[in-house]
Amino acid sequence: MIGRLNHVAIATSDVAAASAMYRGALGAEVSDPMDLPEHGVRVVFVVLPNTKVELLEPLGENSPIAAFLAKNPAGGLHHVCYEVTDIRAAAARLAEAGARVLGDGNPKIGAHGKPVLFLHPKDMGGVLTELEEV
């Protein structure tokens, strides 16, 4: 069912410093920061030949990554996102397997403008897992 790894997301309290580190020490191609107020994050993309890394900084009140950074002030690996071709079929298969979808169980429109859902980390070996329809 799952296809490509769409991205790995890393939470940071300072996306500018993280960008400088990926550009400098690792010599990576890094995008300009982009604010996504409706998703509560400022995001920078580290562009790799086969996938991307998203550096996320909290933006505004109620950012979905604020609690993670409170627990992990230095930042860290936040979630992974896999691509699926039919997110409703994916949600049905997951429900059957007993994996809980966060929220009301229905896909939402995600930060890339495509339907996404997040799976409960407790059902995914401690890993917050996003599925995105492509």
Added chain:
Amino acid sequence: MIGRLNHVAIATSDVAAASAMYRGALGAEVSDPMDLPEHGVRVVFVVLPNTKVELLEPLGENSPIAAFLAKNPAGGLHHVCYEVTDIRAAAARLAEAGARVLGDGNPKIGAHGKPVLFLHPKDMGGVLTELEEV
């Protein structure tokens, strides 16, 4: 400098259960478990079209993932690995940027039989980061 994302590693106390979840709920292609006693892990590969996820279970005494699982008993995202073409050049660039290489600062032969190094998470935004020469 960095190229492809070679893999994302997930630590788990039960690679068989994690395999069943990736195969079942996520419908992924999952390899048979492989023991790497010299690296202190049992590993399963989740094969994606563009990269792979490595599920790691501690093997034997002094497993490099034992401390992580003691802190995160449910498992979780453990590290990311980027490919480089010249790991000694990478190590020199990292040293210049002030990023510390774990151990004695020199590349070692990693779990895939290729030269690798690990960067100190404190220098990488809280993310344990591996570089592998390909």
